[in-house]
Every structure is written in structure tokens, then in C-alpha cells.
Amino acid sequence: MTIRLYDTDARQVRDFVPLTEGCVSIYLCGATVQAAPHIGHIRSGLNFDIMQRWFRYRGYDVTFIRNVTDIDDKIITKAADQGRPWWSIGYANERAFTSGYDALGCMPPTYEPRATGHVPEMIEMMRGLIERGHAYEADGNVYFDVRSFPDYLELSNQELDNLRQPEGEGETGKRDQRDFAMWKSAKPGEPSWETPWGRGRPGWHLECSAMAHKYLGTVFDIHGGGIDLIFPHHENEIAQAKAYGDEFARYWVHNAWVTMSGEKMSKSLGNSVLVSEMVQRWRPIVLRYYLGTPHYRSMIEYSEDALREAESAFARIEGFVQRVIEKAGPVEPAAEVPPAFAEAMDDDLGVPQALAVVHTTVRQGNSALTADDKETAVARLAEVRAMLGVLGLDPLDAHWTGADRGDDLHGVVDSLVRLVLEQRQSARSRKDYATADAIRDQLVQAGLEIEDTPSGARWTLRG
Secondary structure, three states: OOOEEEEOOOOEEEEOOOOOOOEEEEEEEEEEOOOOOEHHHHHHHHHHHHHHHHHHHOOOEEEEEEEEEOOOHHHHHHHHHHOOOHHHHHHHHHHHHHHHHHHOOOOOOOEOOEHHHHHHHHHHHHHHHHHOOOEEEEOOEEEEOHHHOOOOOOOOOOOHHHOOOOOOOOOOOOOOOOOEEEEEEOOOOOOOEOOOOOOEEEOHHHHHHHHHHHHHOOEEEEEEEEHHHHHHHHHHHHHHHHHHOOOEEEEEEEEOOEEEOOEEOOOOOOOOOEHHHHHHHOOHHHHHHHHHOOOOOOOEEOOHHHHHHHHHHHHHHHHHHHHHHHHHOOOOOOOOOOHHHHHHHHEOOOHHHHHHHHHHHHHHHHHHHHOOOHHHHHHHHHHHHHHHHHHOOOOOOHHHHOOOOOOOOHHHHHHHHHHHHHHHHHHHHOOOHHHHHHHHHHHHHOOEEEEEEOOEEEEEEOO
């Protein structure tokens, strides 16, 4: 058994060989909390949630760090525009991201550090880089000297002579316009921290280099993020960390975007779809299926039709699960997933191929039900639950049934709904179809899906 991953740096799929046998360390660039998350933001969290679930299934002890960038130019600009404290905007949006991750069933990270909590580590890294000749202070700013690091731009495969480095307001005193800011001098009315070079605030890239060093050490296994972060963010992280003396990440894994009309989903482009709005219109488990089942390196073109297709596909899986349970009672997940599923997941997290195994197993189980072969149907359901568990999509998991909540009301709701359904069935039996339809409509308006089956009506939550 060998897990293989596409390494952006190597530009090929590589066998994963951990630094420490049986352990894997992952750093994921998480939320920049200048706005509430859209589904493009959450896709990255979902892809790496599936990654850590698969590593755990394969027996690895996973350390998963997902940071929060709670100070940057956009947060400061929004604070000024709205007349609110910068930390108020950051905190509200951080909670919105957490709610989005939770709604879609993402496991919590091992640690989720905030940038503003790690200024001392950033100062220490800048001091070391200045001493080694890789950074310099100018006008209260601290810049990284890109010409001092010969391997700069190897990740993004660019030429230094053609480089256009993004820069912000007030970045004065550069020796070379291609140098990037690690620390920005204080401006009136903006948040700032004291340093040996004057008051200021961190640059985006320095935050992650410092936090990865603190939580994962000088070298770790996997660094992840969206493809839009390859340059400048990840390129600059590498330069800082390696110039400081760290070996840094051994594998670079990047997920693709969610697009709309061929463009990256973005708040600035006005084409984003907020997670908070989507979970009101679609069941969260369906959203997870939609965002999590394409290959992580494939673009997802957002459309309502695609979501409806995902809803129908997942409904076929759920229908099989419910039919077996009605016939045979509770079925626990199998101890192991089928070999074809494991082979697909080991090959660069091939979720589409793995999902094909799920659907094939569902069809086999349905055929067994038709043939009244309960034993085979139960065996297929056990396999399906094991596979769906790895993908975070098991509809019987406590997260989706509500059984992991302290105030579990599922049993109470089930009893009440069944009472109403009995009243509906009584109306149908006496051919009072108007009343039966009115009862159904009320249940649908309350957020339930009602399915009539040979063994009676069945209900599920819509969202």
C-alpha cells in the first residue's frame, strides 16, 4: 500500500514517503477572514478534509494545521469603510468559515492558529533573515531580497527577469521592485505591533512561514492550498523558510477552483455563492457531495443543473441505504473498503474513480434487494458505509443524523413526523386526497422530503 500524490514542485505524481513512519504532517493555507466564505473557499477545506480522512483510514497519525489570516490589507480597508474595528470583521468572518466547515462535515484541524497570535515568531524569523543577508529594513518596512535566494520561483516555474511582484501601498525603500514585503510600517489609524524596526504589521507571506515553523518544525510532509496561491504566496513562503534554514514542505498539493462562467469564484468579481446561502437551499450533505467528489485538481463549473445532478446521484445512494435498513435493520460499516476503492484513493486521491465503486456497489445491493437476497444486500451496504465514511458522506453518520448534538431531537422529531404521516395515510385510505396533499405540503414547507415507498412513507431533512 502506497499513497501517491501530485507534487506541484516536482510536476508529477510521487509516492508519499513520510518523514516519520506512520505519521503525516499537513499545513493548509486557510481562511483570510475579510469576508464570509463562498463555496470556492470551502472547497479547499473539503479536499484536504478528504485527504486527512484517507490518511487516517490508512493508519497514519495526522497532524493537520489550517491557519487563519486575520490581518491583511482587505480587512483593514473594510474596517475603515464600515467604521468597525478590524478585529471585529475578522472574528465575525472567522466564525462564518467555521460554521461553513462544520456544516459540510469537515473534521476540525489539529490546530488552527491566527496570524495575529504569532507576531513574536515572525519577528524572530525576520531577525534571522536579516542576519543571514536575505532581508533588509527600509522606511520601517522589512523586505525579502529575492536575488539572495537562487531557487526563487522554482515552484511557479517563472523567470526572475520577467517577474511582476504584487505590492501594496506604502512599500517604499525597496532595493529591487521584485523584492516582497515581510513587514509593513505602521500607518495612522491602522493596527500595528512593536518590532526592532519600528511599529508595523505582518505581510501575508511571513505569517504562514512562521506558523508552519512553530507547529510543524523545520521540515514537514505536505503543504496545501488553492492553485491561486502558488504565486506569490507559496513561492514567497518557500523563499523565507528555506533562507531561514528550514527544509520546509516536502510535497506541495494544490486544489483547483470553483468557477462561474469560466472565471474563478471571487467576492471581488461579484460572482461568489455564499455557503450560508447555499445551505439554506441545498442539504449540506448534497453540497459536500457536489464539492468533494470531483478530483481535487479539476475545476468545478458552478451551475444549478450540476447541483441537481449531484442531488439525484446522492439520493440514489441514500435510497439504497434506507431500503436495506428497512428490510434488515441497522448495518455497521465494513472494517475495510473494497480494494478497487482503496486503489483509486491511493492514486492521488482519485475520488471520482472511488465514487464509481460506490455506485457500482449500490447497484449490486439493489439487485440483491430485488432478488430478496438480504445477506448480500447487507454486505453491500456495509461496504458502502465504509466507503462513504472515508468521503465524509455516510448519511447514517452522527454528524448528518444529528446524533452527535447534545440536545439530540431526531427521535422526537421522527415520532412527531410519523404521527402526521399516519394521519396522511388515513386520509389517503378514505380517498380524501385533498387532505393528504395538504399534509404533505405542510411537511415540505417545514423542510422535510417525503418519499412514498412500498413499505410506507419515509422522511428526510432537506437541509
